Amino acid sequence: MKSKYVLLASALLISVATFAQKDQIKAAEKAIKAGKSQEAATILMEAESLMSTASETEKAQFFFVKGNALLDLANKKVSADKNLELATAAYQNLIEVEKATGKSKYTSQAQTSLKDIKFNLINSAIADSKVDKHAESAKKLYDAYLLDKKDTINLYYAASTYVNAKEYSKALEMYENLKKLNYSGKGKSYFAINKLTSGEDFFDNVKERDLSVKIGTHEKPRNEDVASKRGEIYKNMALILVENGKTEEAKKAISEARMANPDDNSLVLTEANLYLETKDFETYKKLIGEVLAKNPNDADLTFNLGVISGTAGNMAEAEKYYSRAIEIKPDYINAYINLAALKLDGEKVIIDEMNKLGTSTKDMKRYDELKIKRDNIFKSVIPSLKKAYELDTANVDVAKTLLNVYSALEMTAESKALKAKMQ
Structure with a gap:
């Protein structure tokens, strides 16, 4: 008889705990609706210890409400990075629970919230990069990739950003992953002008972009071809491997990439560049000849x-x-710009020598010789710079360089005419 009372007491305790869980979840929901997400998070933290005895349905509801509270806090810039991470874990736990039970009451809403988190991570990563917080930016981009592994471009950006952060081992790990996925990044980008902001928005796909144009929020759609990124990926892999003293591994990686992608010229250039870096000039020339022949x-x-x-x-x-x-x-503007820059690089050696000269007759004679040499360099770049500016009058750097050249050569009329065009 006594044991029955013990069992009855245990049942009552479980029942009380269940009611407590439900009450706390409801209280948290109410707090969120009132805009008090921090209060909701605190209530749920207290309820966490009771979740081990909760039903699967209650666990799903708990994780859903927890994710909502934490996401709202992140959106309000309250410990944004940490709360985004915790919200992600909560939504993923919810999806796991509902997948195991075969029910999906909250899964769809959670997946939508995870998409929001993904875009929050990407935007936050961009902001971090702008202030040189590259390691933090790279981690967020990688987290965004983990949320949606179909969007492999975030893995590519994470790897590149880890390079900027000089965390080469992490970058190499991600490049290896991209290699396994045979990622190229080649394709199209889709843009349209946002009527509200007058800025150009990027769209993940043409369907989404065209729908925005159709409903009238955007106009002037355009497409942009995106070149293969394989060359850059394998180039960075090779440079990291070479830096680590693994030159043969670098050569093997690029060789394998070429076999898998025989028509990707960027990989041949990467391989040629590697042999150039290692001073194997014969192989370099052979590869360059191979590319040009095709x-x-x-x-x-x-x-x-x-x-x-x-x-x-x-x-x-x-x-x-x-x-x-x-x-x-x-009309290859970058070729004109690089050609001019290449020639102007020769000016530095001349300037360095001129600055070291004294005032003796011999030095003054040498100074005049060097000045003529420097002037000839300036004269040689004028056609390239003029053509580049003609092709892109909005290019301020080209215009300024051309103005400096005119000034150095005392070409006053040409300088005035160019200044007038720039206004």
Whole structure:
């Protein structure tokens, strides 16, 4: 008889606990509706210890309300990073519980909230990058990827941002993941002007963009081709491996990438650049010859060869490639800009020598010789800079460089005319 009372007392305790759980969840919901999310979070924290005896339905409701409270706090900038992380965990726990029970009362709403969290993470990552908090930015981008693994571009951005943070081991780990996924990033980007802000908005897909245009919130839709990012991915992998003394691994990684993607020229350029870095000039020339033989009239490829040669300090080769890119595509603005920059780089050596000269007759004679040499460099870049400015009159850097050249050569009339155009 006594044992019956014990069992009855235990049942009563469980019942009381169940009522307490329900009351606390309801109280938390009420607090959220009243805009008191911090109060709701506190109530739920106190209820957490009772969840072990709760039913699966109550657990799902608890996690849902908890996620809502924490997300609201994050949106109000209250410990935003931490609360976003906790809200994510709560929603994921909810989805797990409902998946196990076969019921999905809150799952759909939780998934919508997880999408909001994803975009919050991305926006917060962008803000962190702007103030050079690259490690924090990279983690948020990776967390955004984990929330939606179909959106692999966030994994790519996370890897690139870890490079900026100089956390190369983490970057390499993510690049390895991108390699396994055979990620290229090649495709299209979709944009349209927001009528309310007059700014251009980016859309994840053409369907979403076209719908916004159709309902009238956006106008002037445009598409933009996105080039393959494989070359950059394998280039960064190679540089990290080389930095770690693993040159052979770097060569193997790029070789494997080329076999998997034989038509991706960016990978050939990356491999060529690696052999250039390791001073294997014969293999470098062989690879460059291979690329040019397949694509003799590819302006972008030829321009990239100019960049590689310039980076390696081979100015004559770089000038040849930039000039060839212009020959193939006469409106190739970046080729004109790089060609001018390449020539202007030669000015520094001259200036350094001029500054070291004294006032002796010999030094003054040498000074005059160097000045003529410097003036000739300035004269040689005028055609490239003029053409670049003609192609893009909004390019302030080109205009300023051209003004400086005119000033150095005392070309007053040309300087005044350019200033008038810039106003």
